[in-house]
Amino acid sequence: VTFQICGESQEKVDATESWIKDLILKEHLENTVADEAIESFDETQIAILDDLQRRKQVTIQLENKLSPPQIKISGISRDVYSVSLEVQRMIQQIKSTEEEQSKAELLYxxxxxxxxxxxxxxxxxxxxxxxxxxxxxxxxxxxxxxxxxxxxxxxxxxxxxxxxxxxxxxxxxxxxKDEDMQSIELPKEWTDMQNEHVKLVNLKPSHPEYRTVEKMFRKTCPNFNIEQVISYGV
Known part of the structure; x- marks a missing residue:
């Protein structure tokens, strides 16, 4: 977009130019969504991003080589907000699908x-x-x-x-398939599944399995923090 500003003096032209720039900056917003699930985006999600970029006044950059992968959204603030929500929805959908697939695999x-x-x-x-x-x-x-x-x-x-x-x-x-496993003595620290076939358990830092994961994690990622360790029970 090109603006041509005319005025009675250079001072008024400069003031108008400054006012227009301020308006543009106030309406412009940039938001970055970072999540490991972005790495799982396939042709379906990419097509949705392309469609959003066409319909909304935003620019979308997919940076899936970063760790974690990122999607950078910039443009008119109201559109940036709505597109960011749609991206979050897609991420949550992928996580839910992957979790269901994992549970299904364990149950199988x-x-x-x-x-x-x-x-x-x-x-x-x-x-x-x-x-x-x-x-x-x-x-x-x-x-x-x-x-x-x-x-x-x-x-x-x-x-x-x-x-x-x-x-x-x-x-x-x-x-x-688990009839032969009924007589196996389970570790005392394991959580009772209460007749559930699949159970997700958040491990506390004091839990032996948490400490095992933490020890392995620190060997390769000493400068990162562990936010959560989840154990799948079957």
């Missing part, structure tokens, strides 16, 4: 749900569906809708039977 090592395949064989559900089925049974839900080979099925969690839209019924299997 304990319980495996299966549906009939070919030649009297059974096929394991994908890990997220496996988690949904197990959680539904754990919380005593009577039914759960799932997809099997792109078809809709209603699962009776008491009988382990699944019925499709045409009324055809198949039998499911629920295989517990």
């Amino acid at each position: 090592n304990l319980v495996e749900w299966r549906y009939p395949g070919r030649n009297d064989s059974f096929v394991a559900f994908d890990k997220l569906t496996n988690t949904q089925l197990e959680h539904a049974k754990l919380f005593k839900k009577p039914y759960l809708n799932v997809k099997i080979n792109k078809k809709n099925y209603k699962v009776d969690l008491n009988t382990l039977k699944a019925t499709d839209d045409q009324g055809k019924t198949i039998n499911l299997q629920r295989v517990a």
Whole structure:
């Protein structure tokens, strides 16, 4: 944008120029969002950032080679605020997805749900569906809708039977993988999971596992501080 200022004197022109610059600076804002989750941004998130930059009066710089990765947003203050909130929302969504995937992976090592395949064989559900089925049974839900080979099925969690839209019924299997682990004596400092299959535990600095992680961390990152150590229980 080019401004052409005309006035009665150079003094008034200079004053007007200064006034315009002040207005621009007051409306201009820069914000940096730094988070490790930015490293997981894929084509979907990049496309959203490009769209935001087109629609809003902002410039967005993705600096994913920094540690932690950063997104720098600059422009009109109101747009910087709204875009920053959208970036935070995307980051939280990625974290939630990664956490769910991690929980699903852990649960899959304990319980495996299966549906009939070919030649009297059974096929394991994908890990997220496996988690949904197990959680539904754990919380005593009577039914759960799932997809099997792109078809809709209603699962009776008491009988382990699944019925499709045409009324055809198949039998499911629920295989517990942790039966051989029941007799293992667990460390005294471990938190009681209270019948949960997956549990996140914030470790205190006095906890033995916290100290183990801290010792390993200090070897390579002596100048950084530990904010939180989380242990996944299965």
